[in-house]
Structures are given as C-alpha cells and as structure tokens.
Amino acid sequence: MQIDDIVVSRAIITRYTQDLLSALESDVAVVGGGPAGLTAACYLARGGLRTVLFESKLSVGGGMWGGGMMFNQIVVQEEARPILDDLGIRYEVFQEGYYTAHSVEAVAALILGAVRSGAKIFNLICAEDVMVREGRITGLVLNWKAVEMANLHVDPLAVSSRYVIDATGHDAQVTSIVVRKLKAAIRTASGSLEGEKSMWAERGEEAILENTGEVYPGLYVAGMTANAVCGGHRMGPIFGGMLLSGKKVAELILAEEKKK
Ligand SMILES: Cc1cc2nc3c(=O)[nH]c(=O)nc-3n(C[C@H](O)[C@H](O)[C@H](O)COP(=O)(O)OP(=O)(O)OC[C@H]3O[C@@H](n4cnc5c(N)ncnc54)[C@H](O)[C@@H]3O)c2cc1C
Numbered sequence: 001m002q003i004d005d006i007v008v009s010r011a012i013i014t015r016y017t018q019d020l021l022s023a024l025e026s027d028v029a030v031v032g033g034g035p036a037g038l039t040a041a042c043y044l045a046r047g048g049l050r051t052v053l054f055e056s057k058l059s060v061g062g063g064m065w066g067g068g069m070m071f072n073q074i075v076v077q078e079e080a081r082p083i084l085d086d087l088g089i090r091y092e093v094f095q096e097g098y099y100t101a102h103s104v105e106a107v108a109a110l111i112l113g114a115v116r117s118g119a120k121i122f123n124l125i126c127a128e129d130v131m132v133r134e135g136r137i138t139g140l141v142l143n144w145k146a147v148e149m150a151n152l153h154v155d156p157l158a159v160s161s162r163y164v165i166d167a168t169g170h171d172a173q174v175t176s177i178v179v180r181k182l183k184a185a186i187r188t189a190s191g192s193l194e195g196e197k198s199m200w201a202e203r204g205e206e207a208i209l210e211n212t213g214e215v216y217p218g219l220y221v222a223g224m225t226a227n228a229v230c231g232g233h234r235m236g237p238i239f240g241g242m243l244l245s246g247k248k249v250a251e252l253i254l255a256e257e258k259k260k
Pocket residue numbers: 031032033034035036037054055056057060061062063064125126127128167168169170171173174199222223224225234235236237238242
C-alpha cells in the first residue's frame with residue numbers, strides 16, 4: 001500500500017479537531033493528569049459523565065512515574081488496594097497492610113482506565129484561568145503549554161464545564177487563580193489557601209480524604225491539591241491517598257448529579 005503524507009496529516013487534524021470540539025462543553029473538566037486526576041476521570045467517565053482532562057505536560061502521570069526519589073516503586077495502603085484491583089494494577093505484599101506496585105505499570109493502567117472509560121485526555125494544554133458566572137465556576141481558559149513557555153502573545157480559548165476539578169498537585173493552580181482573581185472566600189478554615197504542612201504520612205493520608213471536595217461552587221479539589229488548599233500534611237511517596245481522593249471526588253460529583 002502507498003502511504004499518502006497528506007492523508008496522514010488530514011487524519012490527525014480531523015480526529016484531533018473532533019475531540020477538541022467535543023471537549024468544548026463537558027460535564028466535568030479535570031485539570032492535571034497525575035494519579036488523582038486520572039483516577040477521578042476514570043470513575044467519572046464510568047459513571048456516565050462527559051469527562052475531559054487537561055494536562056500541561058507532554059506526558060500524563062504527574063509525580064507518579066518516579067515513585068520515591070526516582071526509585072520507580074509506589075507504596076499503597078490497604079484502603080486503596082481495591083482501586084489497584086479494579087484497574088488491574090499488579091502489586092505485591094511488602095508487609096501486612098503495605099503493598100508495592102511498579103510506578104510505570106500503575107501510571108499506564110490509570111491512563112488506560114481513564115481513556116477506556118470514555119474520558120478524553122488532552123496533553124500539552126494548560127489551564128490558565130477559569131470562567132465564572134453568577135458565583136459559580138463554569139469552565140476553563142486554556143492555552144498550549146508551549147505558548148506559555150515561549151511567552152508568546154497568543155490569546156487562549158475557553159471551554160465550559162459544569163464541574164471543574166483542580167488536580168494540579170502541590171501548586172493548586174486553579175484554586176490559586178480563583179483566590180487571587182475573585183478575591184472570594186473558599187471553603188477552608190481561613191477562607192483562603194491554607195498551604196501544605198510538612199511530612200507526616202499518616203496524618204496526610206487521613207486528611208487528604210477529608211479535604212477532597214468542593215471549595216467553591218463548581219470547583220472541587222483532589223489529590224495533593226486538596227491538602228495544599230486545606231492545610232493538610234504532605235505524605236511522601238505513598239500513593240493510596242491520591243487514588244482514594246480521585247475516586248472520592250468522582251463519587252461526590254456523581255452523587256451531586258443524582259440529586260438533579
Ligand atoms: C517537589 C515535590 C514534592 C513532592 N512531595 C510529595 C509529598 O509530600 N507527598 C506526596 O505524596 N507526594 C509528593 N510528591 C510526589 C507526587 O507529586 C505526588 O505524590 C503525587 O504525584 C500527587 O498526585 P496528584 O495527582 O495530586 O498531582 P501530580 O502528580 O503532581 O499531578 C499534577 C499534574 O497537574 C499538571 N498541571 C499542573 N498545573 C496545570 C495546569 N495549570 N494545567 C494543566 N495541567 C497542570 C502537572 O503537570 C501534573 O502532571 C512530590 C513531588 C514533587 C515534585
């Protein structure tokens with residue numbers, strides 16, 4: 001068979017454009033493709049919501065690839081083991097209640113889980129602002145990460161979404177924008193960003209689930225962002241909390257939908 005270069009180009013442009021157009025109006029927009037965002041996207045799409053995920057880097061997976069200090073193994077506690085089973089991530093018992101998995105396999109399974117459930121993943125796209133209408137977050141303002149890196153003077157585009165999840169990790173980028181630009185109180189003890197506390201795995205892992213939830217109408221936080229926004233401890237390379245937080249935020253939004 002002869003390969004026509006132009007057909008190849010047309011196929012890529014057509015398919016990508018179709019995907020991007022379908023992402024213009026979604027039920028849930030997840031910002032950040034780390035373990036929390038990917039898990040959330042997987043369960044939301046499984047629950048039947050039109051889910052899109054925007055990741056600024058070339059690769060999704062966030063901080064999971066490197067395990068702890070580039071030792072590419074992750075540790076997961078008992079409570080999160082059902083998620084490993086559900087997503088087909090193989091693991092070994094290290095000692096009672098502690099399981100290890102290969103970080104690369106874990107990321108690969110999370111990505112496949114999200115995509116096969118129907119979530120649309122867009123990499124290389126950065127959320128740089130939010131849309132707000134009548135006191136509720138109604139969407140995101142997006143641009144290519146390369147545009148931001150090159151400091152090019154190029155206007156962004158907007159997408160609408162009924163729910164936005166900030167899963168951008170330590171930087172809590174979307175929530176920071178909301179606090180800075182809207183100057184409105186968010187649902188934390190001080191009404192503003194609390195900032196994350198120093199390392200304490202047990203407390204951090206407990207807090208991350210309590211802190212996962214809606215912090216402003218239409219805006220939810222998950223993963224490391226939840227602790228950064230609400231003042232929880234950081235917890236080192238134990239990833240169960242990230243998976244559980246991603247699942248919990250999906251369940252909260254699905255429960256919200258059921259009320260309608
Ligand atoms: C400096 C540092 C310290 C760490 N400390 C801890 C720790 O204390 N405890 C711990 O458990 N883990 C820590 N980690 C490891 C790891 O980041 C997290 O555990 C885990 O990956 C967090 O998962 P997450 O899904 O919440 O966020 P992440 O894995 O960080 O994923 C967030 C994703 O969001 C993307 N993103 C960010 N902003 C935007 C945007 N505006 N638009 C689109 N995408 C965006 C990022 O590129 C990234 O892929 C640390 C990592 C770093 C780099």
